[in-house]
Amino acid sequence: MDQTFNWLLEASRIAAALQERILASEDVADFLAELARHAADTLSGAGSEVYCSVTLLRDKNRISSAGSGEQSLYMDETQYKCGGGPCLYAAQTHVLIDVPEVDKEPRWRSYLDLVRDTGVKAILGVPFNLEGNATGALNLYATRAHAFDNSAPLIALYAEQASLSLRLALRMGELAEMKEHLAAAMESRTAIDIAIGILMAENRCDQEQAFSILRRASSNRNAKIRDLAAEIAGSVAGKPVQTYFKP
Amino acid sequence: MDQTFNWLLEASRIAAALQERILASEDVADFLAELARHAADTLSGAGSEVYCSVTLLRDKNRISSAGSGEQSLYMDETQYKCGGGPCLYAAQTHVLIDVPEVDKEPRWRSYLDLVRDTGVKAILGVPFNLEGNATGALNLYATRAHAFDNSAPLIALYAEQASLSLRLALRMGELAEMKEHLAAAMESRTAIDIAIGILMAENRCDQEQAFSILRRASSNRNAKIRDLAAEIAGSVAGKPVQTYFKP
Structure with missing residues (x-):
């Protein structure tokens, strides 16, 4: 006892x-x-x-x-x-x-x-x-x-x-890891989505077609999609893209 | 005892x-x-x-x-x-x-x-x-x-x-709530970022200026920024925007 x-x-x-x-x-x-x-x-x-x-x-x-x-x-x-x-x-x-x-x-x-x-x-x-x-x-x-x-x-x-x-x-x-992954994905997605919008406007195409253009260019140039997207967005804006959402 | x-x-x-x-x-x-x-x-x-x-x-x-x-x-x-x-x-x-x-x-x-x-x-x-x-x-x-x-x-x-x-x-x-907020923000941000890219290409302006155009239009038309962005992206693409990221 x-x-x-x-x-x-x-x-x-x-x-x-x-x-x-x-x-x-x-x-x-x-x-x-x-x-x-x-x-x-x-x-x-x-x-x-x-x-x-x-x-x-x-x-x-x-x-x-x-x-x-x-x-x-x-x-x-x-x-x-x-x-x-x-x-x-x-x-x-x-x-x-x-x-x-x-x-x-x-x-x-x-x-x-x-x-x-x-x-x-x-x-x-x-x-x-x-x-x-x-x-x-x-x-x-x-x-x-x-x-x-x-x-x-x-x-x-x-x-x-x-x-x-x-x-x-x-x-x-x-849960903490998933949250961090989402926050990180959001960072890189801002540039990618803006670049897709630019390519859509310039090529009068839809989202999937714009993404294909981006992917092909990334593969041809051997550059990361994220980096290429930042470059496209930056060249139109004249400066780097910002992620203005603070999680 | x-x-x-x-x-x-x-x-x-x-x-x-x-x-x-x-x-x-x-x-x-x-x-x-x-x-x-x-x-x-x-x-x-x-x-x-x-x-x-x-x-x-x-x-x-x-x-x-x-x-x-x-x-x-x-x-x-x-x-x-x-x-x-x-x-x-x-x-x-x-x-x-x-x-x-x-x-x-x-x-x-x-x-x-x-x-x-x-x-x-x-x-x-x-x-x-x-x-x-x-x-x-x-x-x-x-x-x-x-x-x-x-x-x-x-x-x-x-x-x-x-x-x-x-x-x-x-x-x-x-933690679960923050994760859900991020996932929800991501949903609405896809359309907004694509619309910003389209406005940047069409107006040869930077991200902040494109966002101002979007915000002014949203206020003038008394529409939500998210809805207006989806409309802009949809009108170029000819169909609704997809969120292809699955958290």
């Missing part, structure tokens, strides 16, 4: 802390770094320091990772170089990977031999539960063998809360 | 449930409705049904409200009509308003007389802790006097979690 009580106290603190970190983060990368630091602080137990990293796999081969310090980033990078390891495996397969003794684990030996040299004796890869094509894992490294044996329920609870917060951070990140 | 334990168990469930509801909601209004329903389910105690509503005040006089049922929506609407009541007061002043006996409360009498007729005997208005200009409150109505006397800690804890989730929902809502 006492232990459960402590976990619950921890759970409500963790939930609040992670939500506050989403609100304070500038983007997904920023939140991943905060998450890795918060996980290391929360899950470091007595007698063993815990390094923590977060791996996030999005779409095709879009890997993001963040660590609580240099050690954990080294573990992650080495894992990618060696072509695999417990944490990448957890992220890819949604299976919790427990390596209580790095020395005795038969899998991923080329990676684990390098890890052993840094003093890491136990590794835990806990998969996140995300949406869409995104997968990921919370990666914990300890300098003591069997360091995670007694904290499995707390770690599972942490990963559950972190999954929810990460989903929210990813949704917000997607 | 047992009571504290239960609250913590509740807290971690609430945090997860509210975050899941943000993810499942289409927009802020949808989330407010989910929040009101979830609060009513969570806070309904033994011996008294609890109606719940959520009031959100944004910018200048932008009021949103959602209720767990018809009763709570009636309470809110009546409160706006009567020019004030405990819940609106809590939302506006950030102060928790406790009305354990509707009959004995000297303030807001015109509103409370109407409320009494519906069988409501106790009201609690709990302010949210939000960002920027947004304020709001969780409004609880019970059919038993003093219904909220023993659940103050749970309710405070609920409002704390709800505040965090509401902040996240509002941030996501803002």
Whole structure:
């Protein structure tokens, strides 16, 4: 009962802390770094320091990772170089990977031999539960063998809360990205649309025909449509085109 | 200790449930409705049904409200009509308003007389802790006097979690709105920019001068700039303008 009580106290603190970190983060990368630091602080137990990293796999081969310090980033990078390891495996397969003794684990030996040299004796890869094509894992490294044996329920609870917060951070990140893409598209579209209008007036043609003229000229001259459009608009105006819409 | 334990168990469930509801909601209004329903389910105690509503005040006089049922929506609407009541007061002043006996409360009498007729005997208005200009409150109505006397800690804890989730929902809502505004602006800007290009070519002038011509014509003819631009572009092309960018 006492232990459960402590976990619950921890759970409500963790939930609040992670939500506050989403609100304070500038983007997904920023939140991943905060998450890795918060996980290391929360899950470091007595007698063993815990390094923590977060791996996030999005779409095709879009890997993001963040660590609580240099050690954990080294573990992650080495894992990618060696072509695999417990944490990448957890992220890819949604299976919790427990390596209580790095020395005795038969899998991923080329990676684990390098890890052993840094003093890491136990590794835990806990998969996140995300949406869409995104997968990921919370990666914990300890300098003591069997360091995670007694904290499995707390770690599972942490990963559950972190999954929810990460989903929210990813949704917000997607919305922010779409907004930025639209704003960027609007910048380049002003010049293109004005150039289309000029070509329509000069050639008495419709929008599609004007765009074909622009595209052909861009291909013949090996210039970007956007740059050519700015040139056409600028040559009529006698000065560069402005985007006067402020999003 | 047992009571504290239960609250913590509740807290971690609430945090997860509210975050899941943000993810499942289409927009802020949808989330407010989910929040009101979830609060009513969570806070309904033994011996008294609890109606719940959520009031959100944004910018200048932008009021949103959602209720767990018809009763709570009636309470809110009546409160706006009567020019004030405990819940609106809590939302506006950030102060928790406790009305354990509707009959004995000297303030807001015109509103409370109407409320009494519906069988409501106790009201609690709990302010949210939000960002920027947004304020709001969780409004609880019970059919038993003093219904909220023993659940103050749970309710405070609920409002704390709800505040965090509401902040996240509002941030996501803002991003989604900005994205929609940009997409809508893009729609009307295509026609305007093409018309500006046509006017530039026909008058050998720059962008600002072309826009002035468009604006003067719009004012003279009492037509919207967007409509006039579409007409100009359509008259050269012989057909309506398309927005070929799909956001």
